[in-house]
Amino acid sequence: MKHGTWTYCVDLTPDEGRRRTRRRGGFATRAEATREMRAVLDGELRGVYENRRTTVASFLREWLVLQKVRLAPNTYAGYRACVERDLVPAFGHRRLLDLRPEHIDAWITAQLDAGRGAVTVYRAASTLRNALNAAVRSWRLRYNPADKEHYADQLTNLFEVMLGTGMRRGEALALHWDDVHVMDRKLFVRWTLAAIDNGKLTLGKPKTPASRAWISLSPRVVAALHRQAALQMSAHPEGRLEGLVFSTPGGAPLRPQWVLDQLRKRAAEISLPAIGLHDLRHTAASIMIAEGIPLAIVSKTLRHSTLATTINLYGHLFKDSADQAVHALSQALDRAQAGRTQTHFSRDDGGENPMPVAA
Known part of the structure; x- marks a missing residue:
């Protein structure tokens, strides 16, 4: 001392x-x-040295110097604007090692509440995420605190799409932007993602020929896809929208087991029982049935190969509907029988034609 x-x-x-x-x-x-x-x-x-004296501001400006020699002038200018206009004022005073996901979450929430555009805010957050990825790669950080925001928003959108369409887990994780037609409120299921050979991810054909079909999109699902599009465009230096709808920052597919773990973690946080990703599909089917959607339409929406498949899976949900159906049938038969007993035919003395007479 x-x-x-x-x-x-x-x-x-x-x-x-x-x-x-x-x-x-x-x-x-x-x-x-x-x-x-x-x-x-x-x-x-x-092999890592985490310097506690490095501030977020000093690191970001150091990172900008490296970007200037490798990026196109317009892209570099966009990064620099985000750093000086948004990131340094918001986080620059903090030490790099002290930056936490909750700091980033709070800033994004405050910016959106203040009326700033979502694309602008998420573009700044994406710039921060890209810079901190460089810090992780250069062994100056153990993890990227900005990655939490990316995955949290993305998973919200993913779960909304799965619940709002009844898509299978692999179909949603394999969805490409080329197959999304937001203006027409449709998407086409072309691929499914599966983990094979000790966890190796592969894209293949959907489960059945009937699964490879168009799906209609509700306003809620369209809104989720709009949010996801804004998130991905802000993360891409040129603002392009391509590849998988739901992916890692590098564009690779999300691992199904990781997504499942995140879903169960969120469910536990709000005291819900543990559920699986396929439960979202079952929930979608149950809601449609409870709302009185005809079984044939439910089957078509879920893209089952036959109506019998839908009945076998969800027949137990039709108990009340079956009761209503047989009661309605009984009432119709009672009315028909009553009509026959209340009307009889007779002949007058000299006529040849029967006359209906009210009883």
């Missing part, structure tokens, strides 16, 4: 036979110096 500050000194792994010593001072407390020293030792072990 010197002049009211603390200093640490550690010996690191020798470099080409020469001793390496790291000495850093100026820490206000012993605890702060100890945390920094432990971070250095841990980083030496893992």
